[in-house]
Ligand SMILES: Nc1ncnc2c1ncn2[C@@H]1O[C@H](COP(=O)(O)OP(=O)(O)O)[C@@H](O)[C@H]1O
């Protein structure tokens with residue numbers, strides 16, 4: 001990990017807390033988070049309450065004593081920080097939820113004052129919500145008339161981000177594994193949208209769907225019924241990756257290796273295969289368009305691997321194949337539970353199977369700016385993982401979840417929406433940050 005040495009002295013360790021039951025391998029998290037209902041839309045409710053840090057630090061990933069707790073009322077430093085968090089929250093009026101208003105895009109809402117644009121950033125928290133990104137980008141939307149808006153939409157859908165400044169292509173193919181054994185945290189959504197955003201930013205991208213459910217294939221509009229050449233053939237039969245990939249109809253720079261339901265059996269079938277955890281790595285490295293710049297313009301810049309919600313042989317194959325790992329974390333109550341186990345697995349893979357592997361990126365997804373719970377989780381994650389966490393957070397947005405039902409990513413379905421703008425910004429962050437030094 002870049003700067004996230006979790007075992008460094010003075011840094012709380014990600015481990016099962018002393019109170020943890022022996023069966024549960026997950027860290028002591030979320031114990032004293034208030035009920036979700038405590039938060040819903042109540043940002044303004046406790047104006048001036050300095051102890052509003054009810055998003056307690058006792059919810060830590062680790063057994064940090066309460067006295068050292070960042071949000072503890074007994075600790076003057078924590079009070080300060082807590083006040084700071086409250087300040088930030090109070091200075092940011094609730095962002096209207098798309099599902100509340102029925103509006104396709106909160107960006108267009110007049111309720112978002114321009115003062116919010118820089119407030120979080122200038123106050124030193126340094127992260128932006130999608131609404132702020134959208135607002136900064138005044139060229140993103142012209143909703144002065146419905147016709148202008150429709151025209152803008154069409155242009156953005158056709159060109160995506162192509163008209164914008166494009167980040168440099170990396171000097172070798174970056175293989176990014178998107179994994180988290182927890183289901184529903186936004187792995188697939190992040191994989192397809194970051195891949196689409198990268199493609200719109202002029203990068204050449206390959207997406208490998210490694211989840212038997214084939215959700216990434218669906219979102220990218222790739223046929224994945226039984227019988228279609230898929231990741232199963234790659235892993236079990238040793239088929240060549242180049243023979244399996246299909247171009248994404250919506251995005252010219254994007255190709256996909258689809259997953260069919262057959263992949264569900266691969267986990268068992270692979271058990272008896274020699275070097276079973278190496279299959280995906282070999283397949284990727286054997287692709288003629290994977291490698292350094294000597295390959296030419298056609299070379300893939302990014303390979304994104306969408307993992308299933310488990311830590312079985314499929315995910316293991318991905319962890320062996322990639323040099324960079326991205327963990328999407330949902331800004332939710334149970335979000336951090338299980339992270340300890342995930343990081344232990346990564347450490348084991350790094351020690352025994354793939355020394356190149358690093359957790360390079362953490363993306364906070366489904367962030368609901370109206371709740372202090374989400375802010376508390378984000379704060380917690382940033383505290384532990386530092387600059388590994390992308391500044392951009394992806395907001396919870398109806399448009400993001402609707403897109404797959406149209407066989408699209410939100411990047412083409414509603415390119416001016418906060419979800420699309422966030423993924424675009426997140427992709428840009430990943431591209432600009434670059435690969436970790438070898
Ligand atoms: N930013 C978001 N806003 C709203 N819904 C989202 C967002 N990100 C993901 N979702 C929805 O959450 C669900 C789980 O996301 P998914 O990407 O499939 O998670 P995973 O791949 O980790 O299981 C899906 O229904 C998806 O549409």
Ligand SMILES: [Mg+2]
Pocket residue numbers: 187188189211215307308
């Ligand atoms: Mg998924």
